[in-house]
Structures are given as structure tokens and as C-alpha cells.
């Protein structure tokens with residue numbers, strides 16, 4: 350050391366670099382871990398929302414099936430009402446046969462009765478069809494009801510699972526948060542304010558390992574000055590993406 354200001358031994362320098370890089374590497378790992386945990390916590394309500402939507406769809410299906418049964422029964426009832434009124438009319442016409450004064454009048458009435466009887470035959474066929482329709486839509490109802498029960502079961506299970514997982518994840522977040530605070534304490538001065546600013550805007554993307562001579566985040570090559578600053582243990586920011594760089598592996602301190 351010939352009067353220079355650099356009065357640390359190469360070994361001490363390597364340790365300083367290792368410490369600064371080690372801290373940033375650990376912080377990067379912690380931030381990614383927190384991001385992953387928060388992502389898993391956020392996924393819970395989305396799963397519940399998806400199951401809720403499925404239940405709503407199943408309930409709409411059941412209401413639709415119930416509506417079809419109601420409509421089919423109403424249609425069958427109306428046909429039966431029509432038939433009864435047609436039969437009453439025929440009975441009435443038959444009663445009038447005795448009161449006919451002319452053959453022509455009698456013939457007309459007989460024709461009318463024959464036509465009305467044909468119409469009631471058609472109506473009877475239609476009633477059979479409408480009753481078959483009632484049976485068929487009624488058969489679909491239990492399936493729609495089972496779908497609601499199944500969707501409700503899935504929703505309840507999803508809610509329970511998400512709640513149970515959320516509790517564990519929150520505990521994990523608290524643990525990792527504490528680790529974050531304690532590790533952040535290792536950064537001081539300019540390095541700390543640079544880190545704080547960067548993390549505020551970029552979260553886990555605030556840091557990147559150095560890959561060869563390039564930023565591991567954006568793959569832009571760093572300058573010689575940045576490389577030597579990094580070697581001196583300074584916190585170096587990528588000029589292209591703003592990530593704080595750290596050496597990928599801790600160096601042996603010999």
C-alpha cells in the first residue's frame with residue numbers, strides 16, 4: 350500500500366463484496382418468495398369466485414328446468430280444458446238432434462258433430478304429446494338439482510381449503526417479512542436508499558444477478574466502471590433497467 354486511500358487488503362475487499370452481494374442476493378430471494386406467497390394468497394379468492402360462478406350457473410339451470418316443467422304442465426292443462434269444453438259442446442249438439450225439424454237441419458247437425466268429434470281426437474293426441482313433454486322435462490329436473498348440490502359442495506370445499514391455506518400462507522408471509530426487515534438492516538447509507546427506492550417501484554424486479562458481464566434482468570452489458578464498482582462492494586444499478594446487481598455466487602474468502 351503506497352500511500353493510496355485504498356487501505357483494505359484484497360481479502361477484506363473480497364469479503365466486503367461478498368457481503369454486499371450476499372445481502373442483495375438474499376433480499377432478491379426474499380422478495381421473490383414474498384411475491385410467490387402473495388400470489389398464492391390472491392389466487393384463493395379467485396378460486397372461490399370461479400366456484401361461486403359455477404354454482405350460479407347451476408342454479409340458473411335449475412330455475413330454467415323448473416320453468417320448463419311449469420310451462421309444460423300449463424300447456425297440458427290448457428289442452429285438457431279445451432277437450433272438456435269440446436266434449437261438452439258435442440254433448441250439447443247431440444241433445445239438439447231431437448229438436449231438428451228438417452232432414453237438412455238434422456244432416457247439418459250430424460256433420461257438425463262428426464267434425465267436432467274429429468277435432469277432439471286430434472286434441473286427445475295433442476294431450477298425450479303434452480303429457481309426454483311433461484314427463485321428459487320433469488326427468489331433467491333431478492339432474493339440474495343434483496348439479497346445484499354438486500356445485501354447492503365444490504364451493505364449500507373450495508372456501509374451506511382456501512381459508513385453511515390462507516392461514517398458513519399468512520404465517521409464512523409474516524415469517525419472511527421479518528426475515529426481510531432483518532436482512533434490509535444490513536444495507537446502510539446510499540445503498541439502503543437506492544434499494545428502498547428501487548424496491549418501492551419494482552418489487553422483486555428491483556434486483557438481478559450479474560450474468561457474466563451482463564445484467565441478469567435485461568441482459569444489457571455493464572461498463573468496466575460498473576464492474577469495478579461492484580468489485581469494490583458498491584451497490585451498482587443497471588443503467589438500462591435500473592435493477593440493482595449482485596454477483597451470482599458468493600466468492601470464497603480464502
Ligand SMILES: [Zn+2]
Nearest residue numbers: 564567587590
Ligand atoms: Zn438491466
